[in-house]
Amino acid sequence: MFKINTIDGNNRMSTQDLLERINMALAQGETEFHIEAAGQHDIGGPLWHPEGKPLKFYIKNAGQRVGSMCLPGTEIIVEGSVSADVGWLNAGGRIVIKGDGGDTTAHCAAAGTIYVGGRAGTRSGSLMKHDPYYEAPEFWVLKNVGSFAFEFMGGGTAVVCGYDSEQFESVLGDRACTGMVGGIVYFRGAAGGISAKDTKILTLDSEDIAYLDGKMDDFLGAVDRSELRNELTDWRQWQKVVPLAYEERPKKANTNIRDFRTEQWVPGSIFGDVCEDDFAVIGAITTGKYRRRVPVWENGKYSAPCEFNCTASIPSQQRFNLLRDGKIDEAYRLVLKYTPFPGSVCGAVCPNLCMDDCTRKTVDISAQIGKLGQYSGQAELPKAEAKTGKHVAIIGGGAAGLTAAWQLARLGHEVTVFEADEKVGGKMEQVIPRSRLPQQTLSREIARIAEMGVAFKTGVSVDKAKFATIKDSHDAVVIATGAHVTKVIPWPGHERIVKGLDFLKAINQGQKPAIGKRVIVIGCGNSGMDVAVGAYGLGAEQVTCIDVQRPAAFEQEIAHVKALGAEILWPVFTKEVTDEGIITQEGQLIKGDTVIIAIGEAPDLSFIPEGIALERGCLKPDSDNSIAAGIFTAGDTVRPGRLVDAIGAGRQAALAVNAYLGQSSFTPVEKTKIPANRISTAYFKKCHSCDVPEANSDYSRCISCGTCRDCHMCLKSCPENAITRTMGENGVEYTSDPDKCIGCGICAGICPCGVWNMETNAEPTAFYR
Template sequence: MFKINTIDGNNRMSTQDLLESINAALAQGETEFYIEAAGQHDIGGPLWHPEGKPLTFLVKNAGQRVGSMCLPGTEIIVEGSASADIGWLNAGGRIVVKGDGGDTAAHCAAAGTIYVGGRAGTRSGSLMKHDPLFDAPEFWVLKNVGSFAFEFMGGGIAVVCGYDSEQFDSVLGDRACTGMVGGIVYFRGSAGGISAKDTKILPLAAEDIAYLDGKMEDFLNAVGRPELRTELTDWQEWHKVVPLSYDERPKKANTDLFSFRNSAWVPGSIFSDVCDDDFTVIDTVATGEYRRRVPVWENGKYSAPCEFNCTASIPSQQRFNLLRDGRIEEAYRLVLEYTPFPGSVCGAVCPNLCMDDCTRKTVDISAQIGKLGRYSSAVDVPMPEAETGKHVAVIGGGAAGLTAAWQLARLGHKVTVFEADEKMGGKMEQVIPRSRLPQETLTREIARIAAMGVAYKTGVSVDKEKFTSIKECHDAVVVATGTHVTKVIPWPGHERIIKGLDFLKAINKGEKPAIGKQIIVIGCGNSGMDVAVGAYGLGAEQVTCIDVQRPAAFAAELAHVKALGGEICWPVFTKEVTDEGIITQDGKLIKGDTVIIAIGEVPDLDFVPDGIALERGFLQPAGNYSVAPGIFTAGDTIRPGRLVDAIGAGREAALAADAYLRSAAYMPAGKIRIPAERMSTAYFKKCHSCDVPDASGDYARCISCGTCRDCHMCLKSCPENAITRLAGENGAEYVSDPASCIGCGICAGICPCGVWNMETNAEPIKFYR
């Protein structure tokens, strides 16, 4: 037998430590326990042996809840008395208390046996119950019980022997069996105050005597009083309490609920001070105004990750949806509302930030958004329906300027673009290698802008006088001259350096700038990689690209240069440029007979009117892209960026200029990215890269984040058929009928696009004043 003494000198073991000690011993295979307790709780509770062996506990000085939730196979024997809650929620154990038991003994007992060899306290046997699949719980008390015993009893058997209780008017205490609806209470002696509205007292039947006589010996032996058998088995002294049946219970006068609530209960109803009670019974599953949540179809409210990441804000998910509907020409024209260069930029030189966070990547790989732009390079759009009579000048024929011109022309304005070079296109034409940006694609897209009515004036250098003349002849001016002045740091020997921008422009014009065999390129951005590729094309044998920081070029561009044999070095800090190459700050020589710098450019804005402030050589427009009344700017004149950044800024500057020309307020379109947790990608099957279709057929893989893809999933999944699909010219719309919707949220949970959202029902309940 495993012994535990909970007192060590003046130290008392806590209940937690005692229970952990019992569990540890049990895990080691112990089955018999002798516990010298000191009032610790829950001794002998829900325990079982790993091999199913019976467990025995001998306990002295037990605290509350001895044997609480006790399981079959466990026997607990308490020497002397125990405090409250003996066998609380007993689930099958055998609990013997040889002395008195405290209040609420056998409270909520559902199985097993509880023996008390003395008296039990208040509310003993309350809420006892019986699951018909198991044996009924049994609760025996040698003497008497306190008040409210067997309150709300629902099942089981209780026996109160009434020994040594002649001095009490009732061995069951006061108000026993109140609310009793099941079970039997046997008692010996007198019992007054039993609830007559719930129970009745009957003499014993033969089966009652047989039960009591059969169990009496076991009970008396367990509590150590076998000598009392003869005294306690005079069955003429015994009675039983059973609950009244429904038909036996007294009935109240029949009255309708409305009258009772409105008159008898509380005049005007209990809530008459705050509401007009219509006595409507609200079902557990409610519709209409009583729903806790309501579905909201938020189609197009949020931007898909592709649209959000694209600085030109191209809604590629809408293009794929149009392709899915078979509206092919419309899909290809859609992108032209945002950029006139879908083939040149989106489909050729753009890093395609749209694809970086494509939700489809959580399934397999991104939708083929970049390649999709190529299908729009030859698409034409209709001319504007009406002309406004306004004339706008755009200074600069690069990505930003031509985008602004394209948008303004489509809005009905007359547009003239002034370009200093002999060709339109800016850096797309002058700098980016033909291998990256096909000449025929760019030429076609520039011609499409002209076909929209935009006039091109090339070879026009703009100074202050020319700018003033242009401003006087036009209703608005957009400055988009870009950055064409190469940054050169004045190191010793910097006069030997070739400017990267001039180098690239010369190559694109078909010239062959003279260079050596060993080339050093200062700057590892995309321009630096273009210079390196150009140098190899001119016959360079070795190109070394250096930078003071981690290379900023796209990974593909870096890989291309390395594949050609180029070397990328960083961090490298230049100290001096010599005939032999570059001397670094730490004294090392990087050999090279030609040094080309490509660390960025700044704009030439000497022509802007006095009074227009510059910051570090760049224009600083207001939130409406305006630097002065009627003068707007976009692209690299504000800050250096990618071509897609210039396109996005050019479009916004055009919209701001249009608002100015119409004397309206410019309202920039905000973008809110759709929360990732609203997407449900389980609808989509994973495919391998070899299974990815051509970009024009990739619409099946596009998840269409934030924009309904008309998949019918919500329609088919609604358990109440509350959702209806409405066909329209601009696509389908889904609506939910409040009279049928129960606010379950299945539509929001299953929608792959995150279009449905569940919101708290804000509809006011007219019930309240």
């Protein structure tokens, strides 16, 4: 809570200093403000919290323009009265004045709510307006308003309750509603001097009464006058002012505007020396270049949340669209353009970040994207039709290296993978338990890489000399050796610690490392959970997993380990490792016969040529993934991460190598997630978890964010039949005919996928000479 008194002795804080103090507090995360003002202006204006939290102001002795340009999410409560311009240009805030409001209260208000618990002054509610994209503004006054109120009102709702106003001839003052063209003014009591050429006074209908009755409690409660409800809800005392329709307004003599401007006015127009005037009269509804807004079909411009969150950039919405169209094989092949491991990674060990932010979760549960990868096990992509004659070496046969090899082979290059282990696959083969990643799935996907033309040379340890030989015999090299050096902190007794990576590799090779009955695992990431599972599999009776922070492993992995009987403790800070277990910084002994550490790994880059800089033990590539001419890198050698991160990096490295070899240009991937407010989920029926189909049949639930699902809704809804659907080389395409389109925006409003967008018409018009 932020509190401030703006009077210090005989010194008064300036408006500027007060606003700066408020902004500083806001930047630090404050959301509630109690301000003892002394007439300072503009308090509670266009402010927003850095995390989007709602803001609340309690103000005493405020000056002019309280809540001017106030934004949604801001509530302002003022004790007592205020001076002019309360809620000037209010853009969505809730402003409560418990006393009088002063002149021009709610002037130019465009959204939000303004409550006044007393009177409001001259020109209150003038120029109120309503943008149909937002909720209409509301302005309530308990007593009466001054002259010229609601002048040139264009929209919104005003309510003048007329309490304690019997002494006035009009609760709306003199000359109210002059120039009014929109909105509605409800009033209780006498009213005279209302512009008859612009408005008419009507009695209330049932909808009017329902509105007033529904809002009255909120208003009276806000201004602390709930006891007046019965007195103010005798609807026989109420009337309303509405603007005359165009047909009802007095008409002047019919004059042809073109003739007047060309024959009676200044010849050539008053600005004829500088303007090319076509003398056209532009109607409120028009087509062509005079439309205020134009529709743009932005199919594929934005990434769906699933594609945006996936570090391999797999466009799963396109896979579901292909399945929806019955193009089953094409859907299963599509993922292979981004990863050679749809079953091993996407369908087995990936945390499936694609599903975390799936728009479908706002309806029921995410589309079944992860499991969809399992259906691409038998899919194949054709080999390159022509070879480039270029030879590329990949050092390291893990996720990043094999992905780079797969992509480069598809592009027609000769690719050889050099792997130090007897099998390729990296941590997928050597470390991840078979229970999480079936051997059959991985073997099948590695075989598919070989069938694409990639050569594997296993059991090859690369040192500086070997690297030089490989570099000299290939046109480009990709370093993707991963991170296989287990990090060990040099606590006293650290020599007793078993390295987690070595432990898991031994298990996957069919060995049975010796462990005690009580095992302590340092590190509660996914590797730590794999170690715990492996320890139980080797006969451990009790496993205790410790970490200095909240466990970073996936929830399902933690649940699995706990189900086996493991205990997870955090935060625990190790001080010493003994033959009895671990002694913590607090002096506690955690008993254990075997201590295994799994807090991360670092790459072994001892073979890197001289002159290539390292940063924190890793390589630091340029934006094109290169670290030197013809040498590229990807995966854990740059930054340890998840398998899907390595796959995305491997693909980018392959594209960079292809560009280096003169086959194309390379631009790093830059994704923009489609704004959530462009997606319309109202068209999708909620289902229960028991109704969710198999992944390859889940296309009806996929919303296809940012990508046209060819539903025809825009085509059928366009009132002017301006939209045309065609089939081209890249699939379906929708276009809007500018000679028919009136820029109404129905296409954008009805599109469930957010593909149509309305933009300001930028077509130039010849005007100035």
